[in-house]
Amino acid sequence: MSTPALPKPTAAELEMLRLLFALGPSTARQVHQAALDNKPETTYANVLRQLQLMHAKGLLTRDESQRAHVYAPAQEQESVQTNLLKELIHKAFAGSGKALVLAALKGGHVSAKERAEIQALLDEDPEK
Incomplete structure (x- = not known):
């Protein structure tokens, strides 16, 4: 249960x-x-x-x-954020995580430092 x-x-x-x-x-x-x-x-x-x-x-x-x-x-921060993010993606971006990320990148909500961190994450070897 x-x-x-x-x-x-x-x-x-x-x-x-x-x-x-x-x-x-x-x-x-x-x-x-x-x-x-x-x-x-x-x-x-x-x-x-x-x-x-x-x-x-x-x-x-x-x-x-x-x-x-x-x-x-009562919940870890990441869990709260994940639940809220899922709801936002569903309600505002028709279920598309890509649309959310593109909106954040295009809307000036991501600093140069944050962009570099995102790029490093994308460049990571998924086999690791």
Whole structure:
């Protein structure tokens, strides 16, 4: 029996996940401090409530062994990104990964350094 798929994160939830991926397992206070860098108007109460809701939805795990609960993403960053990318490719690019890559390359969303990294990946021997 397979585990049920987690709900797709909202934009606000993705921001919390981004912070937690960068920080690692963290308390609400630590996440709040990190959130202030991008959005100084963010309140501690809003961050705590968002983390609690995300835990209830299954997007986060919560370690309650300490007085200050520690939150962490329920899935690895790569897994979250892969699921979102699959959905984007399906919805916006008619299922074509090639169309997505071409749009990113043509749209100026890829730096010269990133292009070189992509080219190196393409040049790798698939037999390795």
